Amino acid sequence: MSSAPVYKPFLQRADSFYDTFQRKSGNKEVTHYCPGCGHGELHKMMAEAIDDLDIRDRTVLISPVGCSVFAYYYFDVGNVQAAHGRAPAVGTGVQRSRPHSIVISYQGDGDLAAIGLNEILQAANRGEKMVVFFVNNAIYGMTGGQMAPTTLPGMRTTTTPLGRDPRLAGNPMRMCELVAQLEAPIFVARGSLASPKEMKRTRKLVRKAMEMQVEGKGFCFVEVLSACPTGWGMTPVDAQQWIEDKLTPHFPLEIFVDKTDQERLEYVTPESPPREKLHEVLGIEADTKTMPAANPDPAHANPRIKVAGFGGQGVLLLGLGLAQCGMMEGRKVAWLPSYGPEMRGGTAHCHVNISEDEIGSPLVSRPTVLVAMNQPSMEKFEGELVPGALLLLNDSMVPGQPSRDDVDVVRVRATEMAEDLGNVRAANMVMLGAFAGYTGALNLETCLASLDTLIKRTALIDLNRKAITAGFEAGRKARG
Amino acid sequence: MATRPDRGRVEIGTDECKGCLLCTAVCPVHVLVRTKTLNKQGYFPVEYTGSGCTGCGFCFYACPEPGAITVFRLEKSA
Secondary structure (H helix, E strand, O other): OOOOOOEEEEEOOOOOEOOOOOOOOOOOOOOOOOOOOHHHHHHHHHHHHHHHHOOHHHEEEEEOOOHHHHHHHHEOOEEEEOOOOOHHHHHHHHHHHOOOOEEEEEEEHHHHHHHOHHHHHHHHHHOOOOEEEEEEOOOEOOOOOEOOOOOOEOOOEOOEOOOEOHHHHOOOOOHHHHHHOOOOOOEEEEEEOOOHHHHHHHHHHHHHHHHHHHOOOOOEEEEEEOOOHHHHOOOHHHHHHHHHHHHHHHOOOOEEEEOOOOOOOOOOOOOOOOHHHHHHHHOOOOOOOOOOOOOOOHHHOOOEEEEEEEOOOOHHHHHHHHHHHHHHOOOEEEEEEOOOHHHOOOEEEEEEEEEOOOOOOOOOOOOOEEEEOOHHHHHHHHHHOOOOOEEEEEOOOOOOOOOOOOOEEEEEOHHHHHHHHOOHHHHHHHHHHHHHHHHOOOOHHHHHHHHHHHOOOHHHHHHHHHHHHHHHHHHHHHHO | OOOOOOOEEEEEOOOOOOOOOHHHHHOOOOOEEEOOOOOOOOOOOEEEOOOOOOOOOHHHHHOOOOOOEEEEEEOOOO
């Protein structure tokens, strides 16, 4: 006697998918993709591989911009959604900071082959340990069917209504072939979703690339020719046929690179030289002379300084001097020069922080001190000063009045004083001395000692010592 | 002797189906057909005719929806 036949589930919803998709609107049981979209098919192949390899807990999926931007609603794995085209860069960061993770970069052709072309090639060239699933449907799907880098010659899109003309818009980019000519990638292959036979083959490519990730072998790139029935204006069934008839001849279904025997990729962590040897590596003096700390006016205990002038006035060196002195007195310092065309004869400036505490940003956007070496510098930056700030002006070159009346204005005839000492270029050191003398934020001895580091030509040191001393006296006198 | 039972069986979540018909196109034995009743999404979903499934699984992989199709296979009796 025969019993009733027993059926067991053979293929069913993968565990790596969430039970329901908590997206903002629409049916929570289904994806947001259009009927017949290839994304869902590839999603299922990936989810199946994640299930079978038992790597759900350490898989990080990087979603792109494109229709698959919402992949994080579907895959119950670690998810990061990256800016357009940047998935391989984000994946690099994830992989390097969490080397045990399995990183999947999921991208479409607009994302990967247009705006993200640089990221994908650089990541491939570095051989980052990740797998890239590249969904090629020859069109920008999400934005409504515009021409993509992979659009076929003659193919009509909303931006090529007469068909893509290669003479105007180039030929479709074959990404597998591009990636395959690099040294580092270990698996580069193209599959398609055109038929059960091709789906089976593609499923194997997906599985193999995932296995290579589990083995920690290196960069894998799997391109999948996929249907966009909506963008192509076809029924899903016709679209599948179109993959076979039109897309496949342009994008050959091959395995371009397969270095299965590749050794497991080991990360090279650059060896840091011991701290006490750093000065040798960087070619700088080992010992910063330590000087007793000044006892500044509380208003200037942690100055945020902007130094500005025209190129050639030694503005950047003055900033360096301030930072050097602060460092010698045991405080935290930061110096940030402003580069740009303004350096060539226009207004130059730099940012200096001297602080008892750790410095967050080196940028000085709200200065407590502005050292203005000429009139335009004062005009440009005085507006940034906090109320009660110190506005230290080179009186020789600032004939005008500041517009601010809520700041402490101190004028020093720096250029003329430097000229009297023998060289106008020492005006910056006059201002350094004046800052120290007026605020008490730095000791005179420190300023003088800093010259050993700041000034390369020893013949000039004496001049600069005199300039600092003169400035210091002027600053002290202004203090009263 | 009774007829031999089907090797497979397929279940389709009516409200998960978007009616793309890819499964019907790949089914080698043509046992999946479009219904004439709209589902809650507004599509005409596909249904299993009820017999003849071989359990090949083509429809499962052709279907873009994660959970719309479940394929069963007959347990081999001892």
